[in-house]
Amino acid sequence: MADESGGHPGRTVGAVISPRRERTRGRLLDAAFDVFARHGVQAASIEAVCEAAGFTRGAFYSNFASKEELFLALTERQIRAQLTALEVATSDVQPAEVGTRDGIREAVRGIIASVLPDPAAAQSWSVMALEFELLALRDPQIAARYAEQQVRLRDELVGVLERLVGSIGLRFAVDPRTAVDLLLGAFETGQRTALLAGADDDRASVLIEALVDLLVTPA
């Protein structure tokens, strides 16, 4: 608590983070993603994460103060990846291709989907998102962090989607922020439903398409 220098628990006092250290942290984060997804953040032992990463706990405690801190570093990396993916997906869409109503549906779904990257990893990803929400529901400090990330992401999405829809002379039937919340909610719900039902009937796409039809109207 008396350490205000940025949060490294290790003995590093100087400013720079060595490349070696960076690699170690990366491997620990990768391993943590797998292990947390498989066993749950709380159930996963630090030991298990280290083993999966090919280290011993010595490495861990040299890089992170606690499992919680490791998890937060992980979410930080995730949100960065999401925002980057969003940018890429946005730049991929050519307004010219979005003329039809089908085009709009497809484009919006693509944009939304871009923030939930690889479908193969959808399961792990959903799990991590849920774990994050759970921790946040219990710990106000984590809640603040979670809220901040959500706001960043949603603001970004509001901008992107409004621009996209507007560029072809349409608009949202409701407050854009509400529209985004509805879309994201529908997507997450649909995805989880599909995952839990076992069947990959892509409930998410169904919901998104229905919603887009309802939400997007002539200006």
Add this chain to the structure above:
Amino acid sequence: MADESGGHPGRTVGAVISPRRERTRGRLLDAAFDVFARHGVQAASIEAVCEAAGFTRGAFYSNFASKEELFLALTERQIRAQLTALEVATSDVQPAEVGTRDGIREAVRGIIASVLPDPAAAQSWSVMALEFELLALRDPQIAARYAEQQVRLRDELVGVLERLVGSIGLRFAVDPRTAVDLLLGAFETGQRTALLAGADDDRASVLIEALVDLLVTPA
């Protein structure tokens, strides 16, 4: 695994469950709800649950074989309560009172809200729902159980809402099942957002009202 008689781990072989036993189980379930909500299912020790219930672990192992079984009993109790609450909420609504568009919004929101009972316990409830989803995402057996409960609840909701909307000469703009999925998704998302943002700005209501306006159209 060789026990097909219903699942009591204790020494009870006879058919009847004594009142005493029933009370003990009830207190254990109440305590489990609190402790699980506060610390998480995985992080919570059996010991902690017993202490909260005013028992020792002897009582626990006499009633449940494992923490997982306790949790499943808890969800079973919850779903029953939800379905009951839903019936009550439905019978409370008089079609005559739903004539206006505001009336519809209010009625639908009420119905939806009835399956997420006490707002004071909303936090704990959300936590438990998330925990359940997480366990289901990892364990196919639990997933099946989860899916079954969800289907029960949603089918019920589809029936109720379709009847409600139809009774005043309106209809859903999309497949009713899709409508229900969207509504529930919006509700959960909104509620969690509000909980995590700290502010009780009742985002859920905003989303629900917007959705109802979009979903409910003249027949």
Add this chain to the structure above:
DNA sequence: TGTATCCGATACAGCAATGTATCGTAGGCG
């Protein structure tokens, strides 16, 4: 009131994970 049985308490052995203190070495710098 006496008795049999059910059920929760107690005691115990064992384990897995944690955090720290210390050590050895790899890698960057002169």
Add this chain to the structure above:
DNA sequence: CGCCTACGATACATTGCTGTATCGGATACA
């Protein structure tokens, strides 16, 4: 090429939880 520091490995003490085996008191029934 050799030193020195950063960094990860190792060893150790501690802790809290688990599950079982056994015991004693409460409860129901005659």
